[in-house]
Amino acid sequence: MVRIPSFSLDRQIQQLHSELLDATDRVLRRSRFVLGEEVEAFEAEFAAYLGVGACVGVASGTSALELALRALGIGPGDEVIVPAFTAGFTALGVMAAGCTPVLVDVQETTGTLDPEAAAAAIGPRTAAIVAVHLYGRPADMGGLTRLASRRGLALVEDCAQAHGAEWQGCKVGTLGTVGCFSFYPTKNLGALGDAGAVVSSDALIVDKVRRLRHGGQQERYAHVEFGTNARLDELQAAYLRIKLKYLDRWNERRWQIALRYRQQLAGLSQLRFPEDPPGSKSVYHIMAVKVPGRDSLARDLAGMGIATDVHYPSALPDLPAFRGLPSLDVPKARLWASTQLSLPMFPELQDSEVDEVCQALVQVLQKGRWAR
Numbered sequence: 001m002v003r004i005p006s007f008s009l010d011r012q013i014q015q016l017h018s019e020l021l022d023a024t025d026r027v028l029r030r031s032r033f034v035l036g037e038e039v040e041a042f043e044a045e046f047a048a049y050l051g052v053g054a055c056v057g058v059a060s061g062t063s064a065l066e067l068a069l070r071a072l073g074i075g076p077g078d079e080v081i082v083p084a085f086t087a088g089f090t091a092l093g094v095m096a097a098g099c100t101p102v103l104v105d106v107q108e109t110t111g112t113l114d115p116e117a118a119a120a121a122i123g124p125r126t127a128a129i130v131a132v133h134l135y136g137r138p139a140d141m142g143g144l145t146r147l148a149s150r151r152g153l154a155l156v157e158d159c160a161q162a163h164g165a166e167w168q169g170c171k172v173g174t175l176g177t178v179g180c181f182s183f184y185p186t187k188n189l190g191a192l193g194d195a196g197a198v199v200s201s202d203a204l205i206v207d208k209v210r211r212l213r214h215g216g217q218q219e220r221y222a223h224v225e226f227g228t229n230a231r232l233d234e235l236q237a238a239y240l241r242i243k244l245k246y247l248d249r250w251n252e253r254r255w256q257i258a259l260r261y262r263q264q265l266a267g268l269s270q271l272r273f274p275e276d277p278p279g280s281k282s283v284y285h286i287m288a289v290k291v292p293g294r295d296s297l298a299r300d301l302a303g304m305g306i307a308t309d310v311h312y313p314s315a316l317p318d319l320p321a322f323r324g325l326p327s328l329d330v331p332k333a334r335l336w337a338s339t340q341l342s343l344p345m346f347p348e349l350q351d352s353e354v355d356e357v358c359q360a361l362v363q364v365l366q367k368g369r370w371a372r
């Protein structure tokens, strides 16, 4: 029986129940459901939160990546560098734009895109680099912004796991050419269904994404280019406006939980925590550790009522959907895939639960069967 879930929304939804019902009621009374004042208000509020020129609400994080690339004029025939260790949806968004992802290794210490490996993968068709801020920790933006500007490439940030994370005092999503967010329910800022956003301070990109999400229409029935349907709806925007008010508090709590884990687990030499790049602030979307014997450890913890998860069990080149894509050697991505474990992490997790997870880890790793 699961006593401590690896992730749960129950507690948060209980706390917000009446606020969410009020927002639902507001939208129902207005009876406007797609692209209305809730979407506009959320876009303004999220852009202000990030400190970026504008935000365009879209249907998902995957469509955010697709539309961002299309707005940059990057498409069929173009290659886009994508880390070999990320959610499969990162590569799918790139492929939806008609581009070819080139899968590149990550750093052993951080699990994020290795700027040197990325440099080695640049060819005549390379048009963009996708930096994924994995687990809520900024990627190596020093190395990646230098590389992108030196080689004249667009730098697209996949911020699906990093709402509010900072690098050198700036929020992720504002560091590259364009930022892409997912508001899938389990993300640090999550809707009650699918939702996403593209953010940028480049007015041309913003205008183009606005058109593309809405059928390529300049105005109603004036399809000036080949767009799609990837709109954010009013209910999701209304829910996101409520949750945005809590985001900093929730991220702060995640940070406290991570600190508690790190302090109590510091003595376990088998565990490795991913390193934060200098001058960065993680929002701990996922409490990741690397540990040899990951699968048996996860089984032992499950036997003690503690659920864990794995993000992600495969490097992208090892998945059937991506096997045909160009890829360099990705030994570090494979090492992450075989040793990564996600400990319980969500803002409503209590200190006593964190302590219990830590005690179980100490018990299994120091004295348990695992040692033999």
Ligand SMILES: *Cc1c(COP(=O)(O)O)cnc(C)c1O
Pocket: 059, 060, 061, 062, 063, 086, 087, 089, 090, 132, 158, 160, 161, 181, 182, 183, 184, 194, 195, 196
């Ligand atoms: C969740 C996620 C996505 C996809 O977002 P959706 O809203 O589910 O389409 C893309 N990239 C990363 C890193 C993610 O975690």
